[in-house]
Amino acid sequence: MAVRYFGAKIKRNEDPTLLTGRALFTDDVDLPGMLHVAFLRSDYAHARIRSIDVSQALKRPGVVAVYTAEDLGDYWRPGPLLVPPPPVEGIVFNQRTQVPLAKDKVRFVGEPVVMVVAESRYIAEDALEDIFVDYEPLEPVVDIEKALEPGAPLVHEDVGSNVAAHVVQRKGDYEAAKAEADVVISRRFFYDHGLAAAMENRGYVAHWDPKAQFLTIWDTTQAPVVIRNGIAAMLGLSESQVRVIAPFIGGGFGPKIMMFYQEEVLIPWVAMQLNRPVKWIEDRRENFVATTQERYQIHKAEIALTKDGRILGVKDVFLHDTGAYDPYGLTVPINSQCTLLGPYDIPNYYSEFTAVFTNKTIVTPYRGAGRQHGVFVMERLLDIAAKELGIDRTEIRRKNFIPPDKFPYNNEIIYQDFAPLVYDSGNYEPALDKALELIGYEKFIKEEQPKLRAQGKHVGIGVVCYVEGTGIGPYEGARVRVEASGKVSVATGVGTQGQGHFTSFAQIVADQLGVDVRDVHIVTGDTAQFHWGTGTFASRGAVVAGSAIYEAAKKVREKALKLASEILEVAEEDLELVDGYVRVKGAPEAKISLGELAVRSNPLRGAVKPGTEPGLEATMYFGPERGATASGTHACIVEVDPETCMAKILKYVVVHDCGKVINPLIVEGQIHGGVAQGIGNAFYEQIVYNEDGQLLTASFMDYLIPTAMEVPPIVTDHVETPSPLNPLGTKGAGEAGAIPTAAAFVQAVEDALSDYNIEILEAPLSPNRLYELLHKK
Amino acid sequence: MKPPAFKYYAPTTVEEALALLAEHGYDAKPLAGGQSLIPTMNFRLAAPAVLVDLNRISDLSYIRAADDGGVRVGAMTRHARVERDALISARAPLVHETMPHIAHPQIRNRGTYGGSLAHADPAAELPAVTVALGGKVLARSQRGERWIPAEEFFIGLFTTVLEPDELLVEVALPPLPARTGWAFDEVARRHGDFALVGAAGVITLDDRGRCADVRLVFMGVGEGPVVAREAMNILKGEEPGEEAIRAAAEKASQADIDPIGDVHASADFRRHLAKVLARRVLTKAVERAQS
CATH class of the missing domain: 3.30.365.10 (Aldehyde oxidase/xanthine dehydrogenase, molybdopterin binding domain)
Structure with missing residues (x-):
């Protein structure tokens, strides 16, 4: 055999x-006669464009062409809406998609305004300094709470407010459940998720062969077929006249499926205009402002429980920062809304969100895609409830798990794939048990932690659970x-x-x-x-x-x-x-x-x-009838120095259930990478804008992705609960490592600092923020 | 992220380099390890018309014993060599202890001692440590040469007393007197980052165990290395017990520094870290001085 x-x-x-x-990457494509592009990007978060003078740039030797929005003619049009809003009753959705080059107004720092095509990238960048744009600065929309106040400046005047969307979803009757509760806990949470920082930035190379009437595009996209179809339609070509090659790509993580990026639409067009191959490779500085990101949400959440710790209901009202445009629809906040319930049997749920336009880079999914936000809120509520009720934090979770015989389990709300949020299969206790065993929970709590505390060390443990809708x-x-x-x-x-x-x-x-x-x-x-x-x-x-x-x-x-x-x-x-x-x-x-x-x-x-x-x-x-729900438990041990406010993760355990595993080595690699990004999100990475809408963390000197030094050894194990929805029985594994990491981390930090009695309601947690919490500032 | 065009020279002797600097003056910039200058140029934050690459001047790369018992380091000596050098670890152990905190191994393979001093980043380790040790630097130009005490070398953010035609060619680190202890520590967001705050301490005890000399220098809390004079005065002549060190650290954080806040640390947090680090390095320096 x-x-x-x-x-x-x-x-x-x-x-x-x-x-x-x-391996061939997009930047390896080097064609005879190839031209290079650089973009002049907005320095303002919000400004009216009074005029643009490109005359000096055109005079520079080596510059072949310069384009503003006006020069694009009929080709200038807003991008398509990729994901229409889900069919939820009473939904409000204001579609405003990005444009190839800003016209009349710029809406975020980094928005492309002028495209320069030259014989080399050096010359193209030199020419950017020759261009003069006369801006009339407008008051920027930065803070999502202030953005909704009357009289706030508007990102899109024609919308009439900064509301991009408003969605309410309900299961059961939360208010009735609350009336019967022994305990109700409510808190305000802040969760910020950053940018993917893929090793390879975006890049596009286009080659138009006028004799064959054939367009070839090398594109760092996660969705080549969709790009091919869209570009062909935009350029008035048949789909059979366009070939899109997405060669080896140095990391996708979601932002590379934003379709269509401004540059992605322009490079093939300009190759046809000029009859020469054209290349644009995004540099790291551009990546920080021009590639889509995730951002923050503010949740006002409430949990109602019986005194023995059974959840009767959850209410969550949140604001979501969607950036200047919303081409990806509501995927991120819908994921937050639909992932919050986690592996728990929650009979009553009220969830309401408002997505808010701001003068910032566009928000689209990045590994986890809003799930982090929901998981953080739920796990923190359970931690606080456990403390208040005097129940062990692992017990309160175990007590509320959906039992294995209740699958398929219907959450009665609509998911990102427009299907009802039904978990296909799951068995949550074995993963929790395995994780507790691998991290040594009992021994840590009973023996090690007291011993370390006696030595003056502040070491704590965190254990959290999650589900992840996958495989849609x-x-x-x-x-x-x-x-x-x-x-x-x-x-x-x-x-x-x-x-x-x-x-x-x-x-x-x-x-x-x-x-x-x-x-x-x-x-x-x-x-x-x-x-x-x-x-x-x-x-x-x-x-x-x-x-x-x-x-x-x-x-x-x-x-x-x-x-x-x-x-x-x-x-x-x-x-x-x-x-x-x-x-x-x-x-x-x-x-x-x-x-x-x-x-x-x-x-x-x-x-x-x-x-x-x-x-x-x-x-x-x-085509599956709906997504498969993966799940698992993360556990970690963290040491904190309360004087310097620095934290070190000593051990990290992930027990993951992605159904049948095709290759454990690959799944482990996916988990390790996810945990690394999760650790970044928990303690290191934060996108910081100032009140003018300027990004203050626009390089790797200030946007701190974890390195090998910050990522601890990760122990992984699997539980296999096959999905009945596909012939392989598999569930997705790509995002699980990154989803509950911050929740696990802050629980462990709180535990390490239990004698200081702090409550951490936000992520990422920086040392500076920890200092403020410890000193009650 | 492409730099604008510039002229590039790669002299092989100090004399040639000095001639180029004399000729081009403010338009020229010496290129040492390039770990700061090159990114700055790619970001178009600096646009020198002329680069004078010092990497082919082999005469500037050395570590030598000095007659006074100290050590002399050529300006183009790479961090990696300083880190592993036996003479440095014997005669300038504070420098040895500091080296692993400087960025990452790849960067230490390129970065140079002289480049770090001349660049004068307020959060860099070597300026603070060189000041703490009472080191001095040798600047040469076609006009001649001069020794500049490290403490007088740094005059502001990324600014030194070097004239545009001058080249930093050597660093002199004096010997440590008997009964001298030292320590360096810093708090960085990630290993290898520029520190939020760093502190270097050097303490010499007299034969009765009191502080004959104290040096405490911070980085990351001002426009360059900051000498904590008020704190040093508290300890001078005193027995450096726990209370005295605490008082000195407190004083240092309140009176000697005036940090600013940024995205990683508020001014208040930096003051707090300065206090913690001052206490830690002084305590360790005393322990070493006593042993």
């Missing part, structure tokens, strides 16, 4: 290419083909940004076709290879594309068995696929290779039977 790859901890197929520097539709597809060499090629429409698709997808196929995993060649992110798809987001690649690949591989397997059965004159059920051959069970010398079958299935002469498809190939699609 051959190895079963599904579930095996194997090394990644793509790593030799990546580690030896042979609508669909993905895949084509699996056995080549004459016996190797298998697979194409799918999703993009890949480091998730290990070249391995996990290959594992699925290798098992079906009985081939070596290294003989399965995966192509992602090239619209010339696969025509349909939506993209890599919402922890859905393995679930949705993985399932489509599984179905296609299964179909190829059937074809191979059928053909081999005819050739070998043996019944299909007596055949097996092993080591690249179809062979007779019990008589392995009677065999035919997959390569030979591929050749035979594609004859050059003779007749084939009617209804026969040539080749060992199949294309299949998969």
